[in-house]
Amino acid sequence: MTTVPYIHEIKYYETDRMGITHHSNYIRFMEEARIDFFKQLGWDYAKLEAMGVMSPVTKVDCQYKVPTTFGDELRITVLVKECNGIRLQLLYQMKNQHGVIVCTGSSEHCFINSDGKIVRVDREFPEFFTSIKEKSEEHSL
Amino acid sequence: MTTVPYIHEIKYYETDRMGITHHSNYIRFMEEARIDFFKQLGWDYAKLEAMGVMSPVTKVDCQYKVPTTFGDELRITVLVKECNGIRLQLLYQMKNQHGVIVCTGSSEHCFINSDGKIVRVDREFPEFFTSIKEKSEEHSL
Amino acid sequence: MTTVPYIHEIKYYETDRMGITHHSNYIRFMEEARIDFFKQLGWDYAKLEAMGVMSPVTKVDCQYKVPTTFGDELRITVLVKECNGIRLQLLYQMKNQHGVIVCTGSSEHCFINSDGKIVRVDREFPEFFTSIKEKSEEHSL
Amino acid sequence: MTTVPYIHEIKYYETDRMGITHHSNYIRFMEEARIDFFKQLGWDYAKLEAMGVMSPVTKVDCQYKVPTTFGDELRITVLVKECNGIRLQLLYQMKNQHGVIVCTGSSEHCFINSDGKIVRVDREFPEFFTSIKEKSEEHSL
Numbered sequence: 001m002t003t004v005p006y007i008h009e010i011k012y013y014e015t016d017r018m019g020i021t022h023h024s025n026y027i028r029f030m031e032e033a034r035i036d037f038f039k040q041l042g043w044d045y046a047k048l049e050a051m052g053v054m055s056p057v058t059k060v061d062c063q064y065k066v067p068t069t070f071g072d073e074l075r076i077t078v079l080v081k082e083c084n085g086i087r088l089q090l091l092y093q094m095k096n097q098h099g100v101i102v103c104t105g106s107s108e109h110c111f112i113n114s115d116g117k118i119v120r121v122d123r124e125f126p127e128f129f130t131s132i133k134e135k136s137e138e139h140s141l
Numbered sequence: 142m143t144t145v146p147y148i149h150e151i152k153y154y155e156t157d158r159m160g161i162t163h164h165s166n167y168i169r170f171m172e173e174a175r176i177d178f179f180k181q182l183g184w185d186y187a188k189l190e191a192m193g194v195m196s197p198v199t200k201v202d203c204q205y206k207v208p209t210t211f212g213d214e215l216r217i218t219v220l221v222k223e224c225n226g227i228r229l230q231l232l233y234q235m236k237n238q239h240g241v242i243v244c245t246g247s248s249e250h251c252f253i254n255s256d257g258k259i260v261r262v263d264r265e266f267p268e269f270f271t272s273i274k275e276k277s278e279e280h281s282l
Numbered sequence: 283m284t285t286v287p288y289i290h291e292i293k294y295y296e297t298d299r300m301g302i303t304h305h306s307n308y309i310r311f312m313e314e315a316r317i318d319f320f321k322q323l324g325w326d327y328a329k330l331e332a333m334g335v336m337s338p339v340t341k342v343d344c345q346y347k348v349p350t351t352f353g354d355e356l357r358i359t360v361l362v363k364e365c366n367g368i369r370l371q372l373l374y375q376m377k378n379q380h381g382v383i384v385c386t387g388s389s390e391h392c393f394i395n396s397d398g399k400i401v402r403v404d405r406e407f408p409e410f411f412t413s414i415k416e417k418s419e420e421h422s423l
Numbered sequence: 424m425t426t427v428p429y430i431h432e433i434k435y436y437e438t439d440r441m442g443i444t445h446h447s448n449y450i451r452f453m454e455e456a457r458i459d460f461f462k463q464l465g466w467d468y469a470k471l472e473a474m475g476v477m478s479p480v481t482k483v484d485c486q487y488k489v490p491t492t493f494g495d496e497l498r499i500t501v502l503v504k505e506c507n508g509i510r511l512q513l514l515y516q517m518k519n520q521h522g523v524i525v526c527t528g529s530s531e532h533c534f535i536n537s538d539g540k541i542v543r544v545d546r547e548f549p550e551f552f553t554s555i556k557e558k559s560e561e562h563s564l
Contacts, residue, residue, distance in 0.1 A: 013163050015157050016154060016158065060485050187494040208338070
């Protein structure tokens with residue numbers, strides 16, 4: 001299954017007085033892109049939560065290459081770096097409307113149930129696991 | 142019981158590319174000041190929630206008088222306009238470090254329990270109600 | 283010229299621990315809808331700023347009718363209540379994906395130039411003024 | 424010169440519907456702590472900007488150890504990892520009110536002038552450079 005980049009248009013309130021998008025907001029764009037990526041794979045995050053699985057962020061990093069500002073349009077590509085049932089690693093690449101890479105990043109996630117306990121997503125939600133896992137194998141071919 | 146103004150120092154990320162504090166943030170400062178006001182009256186909002194009472198916002202308004210920016214220090218005064226057990230109305234006045242009124246606002250709240258049902262706070266949480274009510278009478282003297 | 287509602291999908295990071303969209307975010311949605319409304323009228327806000335006109339918010343109010351949460355999709359309609367060259371008043375109505383009104387609000391704006399001085403937009407930017415003004419007359423017919 | 428940890432109390436609006444502080448906010452706390460750290464060293468960031476030097480973030484990373492929520496109080500320690508005149512690297516450690524490390528992170532910065540050009544802070548702002556540099560040597564002793 002092919003996924004398409006997620007589009008985020010920079011909002012006025014996402015800029016700061018340096019005139020550019022505040023760096024903290026890219027972490028939020030990564031979340032938006034991740035949720036959209038899951039959705040494209042057939043997994044609505046709100047439904048996953050309703051099923052009792054959540055994927056809190058355990059690590060995040062972000063490299064800012066080129067500043068953006070209000071009105072710019074980001075295209076965010078998400079790749080699965082690793083998914084082993086207890087840990088999910090995602091990579092992000094953000095390009096602006098001119099095709100220039102403005103930001104790269106990654107995030108790492110565990111999976112917990114509604115009691116906050118760590119779950120092995122490969123055992124307890126095998127279908128979800130498989131569809132993520134397939135994406136990780138894709139770009140290692 | 143006398144309450145003291147709540148202090149909020151404007152953060153860099155609260156500014157926008159106009160160079161000033163983004164107007165939406167004042168609604169957040171009102172929340173901060175409200176929670177601090179409750180705390181000064183002896184009611185820790187996290188504990189209120191743990192007791193099963195929440196006060197969602199039903200209305201809010203804000204009048205922006207003078208812009209502020211990063212590094213400015215707001216002193217926010219909260220007054221109880223009305224509290225009748227089902228509805229709470231609060232007034233806010235924000236001054237900058239020079240004593241100039243930069244913003245005024247108000248908020249209106251109902252009370253709900255953990256099931257999301259409306260509760261009469263005068264009946265179900267009479268002590269909480271009384272301490273708020275007393276504040277409303279104070280400034281009508 | 284007919285404008286269409288602006289769509290905002292509630293983001294995960296826009297919710298709070300009450301499980302609902304934090305009330306401050308609706309003020310941001312109003313800004314998004316306003317900027318989109320201007321764009322539909324042919325006025326790109328970034329270009330307006332580049333031309334030297336900005337429209338800071340002088341007042342805002344919001345009435346919260348029904349809570350929303352992550353995954354909900356808001357359709358936001360903007361109406362011009364008044365535009366007299368020095369003051370612009372806008373009305374907002376937000377419906378969820380089920381057609382239920384979840385929030386109404388209004389905002390008031392002045393116009394300033396890049397030096398922060400108040401400008402009469404009817405005199406200095408007559409084309410912009412006219413296209414806004416026309417919208418205000420529309421729904422008073 | 425000894426610096427003291429920066430205190431940040433988690434705000435209600437900083438939580439999400441998982442019931443915890445949204446992970447993106449820690450990037451903002453790092454900014455708050457960094458600005459406070461500069462201030463303790465005698466450098467008011469607003470004044471630095473007025474002097475024409477800004478330090479945009481070029482990289483950031485964050486490791487989330489323990490969730491926090493509304494009412495928790497973070498103590499954030501900032502260390503200078505490296506400062507060589509063109510690049511500044513800072514380390515952050517965040518503890519909650521119980522002394523538990525909840526988050527660690529780092530940020531990397533360059534320095535630009537008001538035209539957005541890269542500046543060598545050791546040459547153009549030697550006093551600022553020296554006071555940062557001294558902090559980096561401190562903990563390598």
